[in-house]
Amino acid sequence: MADEDSSIIADLRKWTACDVADGLSKLGETHGGFLEGLTMFSPEFQSGSTKIVGKAFTVKMVLKSETDAPKLQGNYIDKVPKGSVVFMSQPTPHVNACYGGLMSMRAQYLGAEGTVVDGRVRDLQEHRDLKFPVFSRAIGTTAATAVSRPSEINVPVKLQSSVQDATIRPGDFIIADLDGVVCVPRELARKALDAIPPKAEADAKTAEAIKKGMSVEEAFKTFRGK
Ligand SMILES: O=C([O-])CC(=O)C(=O)O
Ligand code: NI
Numbered sequence: 001m002a003d004e005d006s007s008i009i010a011d012l013r014k015w016t017a018c019d020v021a022d023g024l025s026k027l028g029e030t031h032g033g034f035l036e037g038l039t040m041f042s043p044e045f046q047s048g049s050t051k052i053v054g055k056a057f058t059v060k061m062v063l064k065s066e067t068d069a070p071k072l073q074g075n076y077i078d079k080v081p082k083g084s085v086v087f088m089s090q091p092t093p094h095v096n097a098c099y100g101g102l103m104s105m106r107a108q109y110l111g112a113e114g115t116v117v118d119g120r121v122r123d124l125q126e127h128r129d130l131k132f133p134v135f136s137r138a139i140g141t142t143a144a145t146a147v148s149r150p151s152e153i154n155v156p157v158k159l160q161s162s163v164q165d166a167t168i169r170p171g172d173f174i175i176a177d178l179d180g181v182v183c184v185p186r187e188l189a190r191k192a193l194d195a196i197p198p199k200a201e202a203d204a205k206t207a208e209a210i211k212k213g214m215s216v217e218e219a220f221k222t223f224r225g226k
Helices: 003-012 017-026 101-109 124-130 186-211 216-223
Strands: 039-042 052-063 085-089 114-121 134-139 148-153 173-177 180-184
Touching: 003 052, 003 173, 003 186, 017 173, 017 180, 017 186, 039 124, 039 180, 052 114, 085 173, 101 114, 101 124, 114 173, 180 186, 186 216
Parallel strands: 052 085, 085 114, 114 134
Antiparallel strands: 039 134, 052 148, 052 173, 173 180
16 A cells, blocks of 8 residues: 555544544535445444445445446455445345345454445444444345345545535545444545644644533634634
């Protein structure tokens, strides 16, 4: 991995997903990199200190009916790079589950940080038994083979959301924890990181003041300048 990427990943690890979202917001990103609807299901459901950070390895799935869409050689999960975050994009409707326990077993063996599924996963207990981090939109019971298939890897994928327009590109940085999943565009990563410490320091001072009884209005005026 390029040195700059390693240094960005090391620096992202120092912060929470919320901190990183604050950094991106400071740069004018309206949604702060947040990908709506994706939440931690493994190793626990929305609980605990699990955090994953890595470069996105994207997997674009298509409906079986899209017969003209590219065909993938081999199985996508065997191509997962060490340290990456597998980002699966499942076409709607999300009724079947496009990712299961065997996939996590292989991803973990290959050294992936975790998996984010923009869609539905199954075999929930298997991911948890592996203690492998899995974030997704939902859970389910039925394999996806009857309705969809992996078509391409390492291509940009659009978030499957009816309320948010977002694209996840291969090599973008993903940080995901208790609060959700943030996609950091490659070219903004360093700037976003630089924007975090001043905000975090101001928040810490604000917290101290609130604990001591200062009003939020006064605290924000003093430490946020508004
Ligand atoms: O069988 C499938 O298609 C997916 C699955 O359950 C697994 O990865 O364990
Ligand atoms: Ni399975």
